[in-house]
């Protein structure tokens with residue numbers, strides 16, 4: 028690890044100011060990802076601005092949604108009564124990730140910004156365009172069982188590893204951002220990027236910008252939502268494929284739904300085509316399968332990960348069938 | 357930098373790069389807390405900060421100034437063991453003992469989480485009022501602590517005997 032300076036910010040304004048005053052500064056949440064990457068020298072910031080002392084509040088917004096401070100710990104978000112009642116998919120997604128200890132350390136902001144678990148990204152003997160832009164990608168023709176089936180590019184086939192973000196993508200979350208130039212908000216869908224020719228740029232956050240909060244809009248159907256995750260071990264492993272889904276059935280028809288997949292792309296994958304195919308259709312297995320097919324038609328599996336397409340198909344069908352039968356959460 | 361560990365105050369001059377784990381072991385000679393993977397994957401380094409369990413290996417010490425930290429040394433000693441330490445002995449909750457301090461700190465943090473109603477990935481009813489620490493719940497909640505000797509059954513029994521009411525098991 029290279030030497031770095033450290034300062035603790037008491038407010039968002041102060042954090043942005045502290046970071047702007049230092050070259051190569053980074054914000055520090057729980058450190059569960061950044062400290063590990065700094066030890067591997069994949070990341071080498073010269074200055075850390077600790078943002079864990081920023082407000083850790085979860086408040087109801089005037090329209091009935093929730094505003095979640097970026098410093099809120101993952102455990103605190105998962106256990107919050109209103110999240111459990113109104114957005115169960117979010118609680119479940121968080122609880123299915125990492126371990127009790129890591130969830131106690133990890134912040135909401137850090138979870139959004141966590142980096143891929145691609146083996147080649149971690150292995151400094153391998154070529155990786157994320158680690159050294161322009162070097163090439165050893166995953167494309169390597170062991171790519173855990174890699175992307177959607178939206179990859181010739182430069183990068185890595186996936187985004189977060190569970191929480193898959194639920195946030197499905198629930199129409201909005202990211203609140205503050206930078207030297209002021210404040211702005213970004214729809215969750217536009218926060219993470221596909222790799223394209225610049226896989227080292229993973230989000231639309233500019234250098235120095237701070238995530239201050241994540242907002243959940245009011246979404247009645249989210250009370251009927253859930254998260255399911257398929258992985259190599261029963262607990263404490265990253266997703267091979269996961270799904271966050273919310274479903275509202277009226278008179279036997281799909282009145283409305285939200286669907287996002289995890290483990291399949293460089294970003295949490297909102298399944299727009301499946302949603303489109305299903306809205307207004309009968310809430311029955313044939314329709315769920317057709318919706319899955321509509322989404323998966325675009326999948327482009329690599330040598331080792333075609334199984335993800337089949338897994339995603341089955342997850343979509345069984346999860347929606349379960350929600351249609353009323354076993355929410 | 358000022359640290360509060362097991363009720364004692366310490367003023368130390370530290371490099372910002374030092375982890376809480378290295379600070380405890382190398383600067384305070386509290387070697388009960390173990391280093392397994394040093395990357396958050398095994399739980400051997402689990403300590404309690406303000407009663408919450410965390411992995412000391414991923415924690416930069418500087419982030420934990422002025423906050424009460426409890427390590428295995430602060431829970432009990434050879435004369436007076438913590439109830440959970442006695443249960444680990446009674447239920448064969450260890451073989452080599454390397455993972456044990458982390459298991460014990462983790463279980464104490466876990467029990468507090470359960471008592472305030474934190475659900476887990478295997479909780480069927482998310483909006484329940486009270487967590488029932490069944491065998492499956494305990495296994496899931498303790499999955500951040502690995503035991504290479506495979507003493508998991510004894511570990512779960514010891515935790516159950518300590519924290520679960522007879523009628524709930």
Ligand SMILES: Cc1cc2nc3c(=O)[nH]c(=O)nc-3n(C[C@H](O)[C@H](O)[C@H](O)COP(=O)(O)OP(=O)(O)OC[C@H]3O[C@@H](n4cnc5c(N)ncnc54)[C@H](O)[C@@H]3O)c2cc1C
Pocket residue numbers: 053054055056057058059060061062078097098123124125126129132133134135136137138139140141188189190191236237238239263264265266395396397
């Ligand atoms: C062993 C292990 C297993 C794991 N398993 C899972 C899993 O199964 N599922 C899962 O989803 N995750 C898993 N994780 C990842 C974990 O969820 C992330 O490490 C965690 O969410 C990161 O949060 P943090 O606060 O610790 O971030 P940090 O490590 O502090 O920071 C991560 C990044 O976010 C940036 N950052 C932090 N806060 C802000 C902010 N407010 N604004 C802008 N940038 C910010 C930092 O600069 C850094 O680049 C696992 C991690 C480990 C170590």
Ligand code: FES
Pocket residue numbers: 390391392393394395396397398399400401402411412413414
């Ligand atoms: S040493 Fe910290 S989790 Fe393994």
Ligand code: FES
Pocket residue numbers: 449450451452453454455456502503504505506507
């Ligand atoms: S008792 Fe040996 S690792 Fe657990």
